[in-house]
Amino acid sequence: MTPLMHPKLINNPFGDPCVLVDFLHEKRAVLFDLGDIAAISSRTLLRVTHVFVSHTHMDHFIGFDRLLRVLLGREKHIHITGPAGFIEHVEHKLYAYSWNLAGSGTADLSIDAHELAEEDTLMSARFRFNTGFQRKDLPSRSVKDGIIFDEANYRVRTVQLDHHIPCLAYSVEEKQHFNVWRNKVSAMGLGVGPWLRELKEAIIRGDPDETIITARWCDNGIPREASYPLHELRQEILRVISGQKITYVTDVGYTPPNVKKIISLAQNSDLFFIESAFLEEDADIAKRKMHLTARQAGDIARRANARRLVQFHFSPRYEGRAVELHEEAMSAFTKEQSTVNRPLPWRDAESL
Numbered sequence: 308m309t310p311l312m313h314p315k316l317i318n319n320p321f322g323d324p325c326v327l328v329d330f331l332h333e334k335r336a337v338l339f340d341l342g343d344i345a346a347i348s349s350r351t352l353l354r355v356t357h358v359f360v361s362h363t364h365m366d367h368f369i370g371f372d373r374l375l376r377v378l379l380g381r382e383k384h385i386h387i388t389g390p391a392g393f394i395e396h397v398e399h400k401l402y403a404y405s406w407n408l409a410g411s412g413t414a415d416l417s418i419d420a421h422e423l424a425e426e427d428t429l430m431s432a433r434f435r436f437n438t439g440f441q442r443k444d445l446p447s448r449s450v451k452d453g454i455i456f457d458e459a460n461y462r463v464r465t466v467q468l469d470h471h472i473p474c475l476a477y478s479v480e481e482k483q484h485f486n487v488w489r490n491k492v493s494a495m496g497l498g499v500g501p502w503l504r505e506l507k508e509a510i511i512r513g514d515p516d517e518t519i520i521t522a523r524w525c526d527n528g529i530p531r532e533a534s535y536p537l538h539e540l541r542q543e544i545l546r547v548i549s550g551q552k553i554t555y556v557t558d559v560g561y562t563p564p565n566v567k568k569i570i571s572l573a574q575n576s577d578l579f580f581i582e583s584a585f586l587e588e589d590a591d592i593a594k595r596k597m598h599l600t601a602r603q604a605g606d607i608a609r610r611a612n613a614r615r616l617v618q619f620h621f622s623p624r625y626e627g628r629a630v631e632l633h634e635e636a637m638s639a640f641t642k643e644q645s646t647v648n649r650p651l652p653w654r655d656a657e658s659l
């Protein structure tokens with residue numbers, strides 16, 4: 308399958324947290340956390356439509372200013388989401404500057420800030436450049452099953468976790484993925500072209516079966532076309548498989564409620580970005596600071612049945628010891644099934 312979502316950790320694991328997910332064939336990207344984002348080009352930042360912030364400790368939110376600087380003067384509308392109190396944090400960031408030059412007639416940047424006020428309510432406010440970023444509250448909406456964004460082919464879920472303060476983890480899922488049988492396209496006497504993407508979009512939109520799709524392609528430089536009902540093309544040349552899933556978890560304590568929620572959110576992720584701030588030998592510090600050890604991260608990823616684990620947010624105390632953090636997580640991640648049910652280091656582990 309050709310993946311549609313292309314995620315990448317922006318800084319090395321000792322750097323500020325930030326994951327960029329670029330979408331193939333779409334002029335869009337999303338960001339998880341806004342630490343130091345100097346390494347992301349302005350061109351890429353201009354594609355960002357959604358930002359998902361775990362919490363507003365400085366190393367997760369200091370990149371807001373750079374994002375704002377790049378987007379300013381553009382006709383753009385972006386969404387930025389965070390935990391309870393987040394709208395006020397965005398408001399204060401924006402009010403740190405003077406906006407007397409803002410006014411109608413210039414390109415309008417619109418920022419919709421959302422916060423998970425309670426675990427089942429998403430509150431929202433809009434800040435528009437043309438109003439000097441005056442806050443305008445938008446209607447709040449209820450959140451079911453943690454789904455905060457639900458588009459035709461993607462959904463984003465969140466869970467609220469405990470980091471001494473509320474901290475959000477996120478997963479982004481492609482609802483369905485279409486593989487094209489190229490040999491069957493040829494067998495029908497058709498050629499490949501942008502019409503295949505239009506066909507997929509029509510299916511995702513839920514267009515009626517009888518909708519006529521016109522295939523256009525070039526045969527030795529000669530333009531050709533043929534028309535078929537949507538249902539016939541879907542049946543003949545497409546195979547529907549489950550889509551990609553990417554999960555992002557950081558700054559959480561290894562407590563039974565946190566672990567239970569993370570495992571549920573991250574279940575069957577193709578790629579699981581999970582913090583590994585400490586080594587197990589410093590588990591007491593991790594516990595005090597509400598962070599994970601590498602072993603705990605690997606353990607959670609295995610129990611969530613993730614396909615691949617990517618560690619980040621290493622404590623600077625381990626500079627030069629990244630291999631140890633990696634090996635510790637991987638040995639917990641790849642443990643044999645027989646050890647899955649071993650006792651966990653807390654008393655009410657049975658509740659998980």
Ligand SMILES: [Zn+2]
Pocket residue numbers: 362364470558
């Ligand atoms: Zn933090």
